[in-house]
Amino acid sequence: MAATDASPTDIPIEHPAWARRVFESESAEPDLDHVQRIGARFLGLGFIGYPIVLPAAIASSGSVTASWWVPLSIVLSVGPGILLIIFSFRPGTSWLGPLALVTWSGFLLSILLWFWAWTGATLTDPGDVAQWMVAFCGMPSMVLMLVHARLGVISLIVSSVASHLSQQLGRFGELTSDLAFEIMWSVVFTSVFLAVVLVATRTGRHLDETREDTYRTAANVAASSAREVEKARFDAIVHDRVIASLLAVEPGRPDERLAAQARSALEELARVPGPGGAEALSRGETLGRIRSAAADLAERFEVQVLGAEAGADSLRDAGRDRVDYPVEVVEAVIEAMSEALRNVVRHAGPDAECAVIVQLAADALSMAVVDNGNGFDPDSVGPGRVGIAVSIRGRMARLLGGRAQVSSREGRGTTVQIGWERP
Incomplete structure (x- = not known):
């Protein structure tokens, strides 16, 4: 045995x-x-x-x-x-x-x-x-x-x-x-x-x-990394909010939306980032913020949602499994989208059409900003232009699970793909 x-x-x-x-x-x-x-x-x-x-x-x-x-x-x-x-x-x-x-x-x-x-x-x-x-x-x-x-x-x-x-x-x-x-x-x-x-x-x-x-070394590295992140945040805010607000100023009575945008830029500059990750937004709240940010820039920007049966109301999570997105993810995606839309206003041409296509999945949040405007050669963009490098690619690269890709050809329009996948 x-x-x-x-x-x-x-x-x-x-x-x-x-x-x-x-x-x-x-x-x-x-x-x-x-x-x-x-x-x-x-x-x-x-x-x-x-x-x-x-x-x-x-x-x-x-x-x-x-x-x-x-x-x-x-x-x-x-x-x-x-x-x-x-x-x-x-x-x-x-x-x-x-x-x-x-x-x-x-x-x-x-x-x-x-x-x-x-x-x-x-x-x-x-x-x-x-x-x-x-x-x-x-x-x-x-x-x-x-x-x-x-x-x-x-x-x-x-x-x-x-x-x-x-x-x-x-x-x-x-x-x-x-x-x-x-x-x-x-x-x-x-x-x-x-x-x-x-x-x-x-x-x-x-x-x-x-x-x-x-x-001591870890603390120094963390402090240096925090300074670099904060510097990148300020660069993005200055480019996305401050410079954009100044460029939009025209003679005459200022637009109320421009004044609100300027106040928002000042508040963002004064904000001290705290420990995030606890706050989350639902599908409906996320879509509402995306549409509000697009409308603040121009009424002509259309936001389309893939997979929505009845528009925004179907995304209010009633009778469905609730899906939340971290608030810092939503903010980063919206800021990157806003920069892409500002580029459309500044560079695509007055007759260019633009659409924002959004997909709200359970474990991912993605969108594409597509226009049929003038387009450009991405390789010809100088290193001093921080709009794409910092406000779009850099912002999404700092986000765990984030990504961004810019595709464009002269005379063929531009597509900016922005996405985040839950780690």
Whole structure:
């Protein structure tokens, strides 16, 4: 029979929530803080764990010291470890520097008090330990290494010398020629772990600096892009609204529609764009705005709707599935259309006929501005003419899903296709 059960190694092990929190931290904090916090938590567990796993060494140390030293040394070891764990769950790491100094000071005080507590006796078994704290003399140095590399190295040398001095006195009653080798071995061996801590903290610091540089670069790019977009918006408004209004001014009493167009241009120049995307327009509202914009330019412009059975009333969404278009899409399409119609008025000729053909689909909004006027050669348009480049093509290119195409031949009229598809 074929085995269908997954092997035990394939089954992910879910650790209890309290166990995960021991070695996890806030994801939003800087990487250096995260490394320091988790490192302090891990080392704090080490300070608590050493007295648990070294009962024999503690007992042999007590045979050559006064009775008060062993419990005091355990308190000075376990106490800072507990504080490291507790403080590692607090926000920030400003506590780590002072607490690292307290940890090393407690350890060093225990070593120095050993000389006072030593009874002068020596161990009968050379394999026993006279100073049980010599087993983890590098632990306080690793805590200091989390905040200051140079202090970590200095503390390691001082702790190793003091620990092995007391160790030799308690074992042999005097200092032997092996003292230098034992100190050197302790420093070299523990330096490997200090190097790991140093690499971890420098990596966290480098990640933070890289992230800050990335955010700063992204902010500069976004600001530059926003300035370019706003400049393009002003260029389009000045060309489409301001210059068009000025060109339409004639001697005599001004047309009310021209005055309204001028007021609209001033309002658009003063408007500060806000976060869009929430407002939407229905089919009927969209068509109403298109027809109103075309009528503001000239009554002769006819707006035709593809797929409409009974004109605008059939597009009021009554009894149909409602279809909405983002307001910024409708505004961009209408502005591009208005520029195309202004070009018809200025360049197509007085006898040119023009129609605006609109299609309002569920996921697309498109139109074509078609005239049978003079036409032109698109390749001959100079770069300084911003009407087509900025007000039509540029405006639709800045719109996600937007597009615009201008087709024309001299004497054959012009067709401007404007479209948007829902992303």
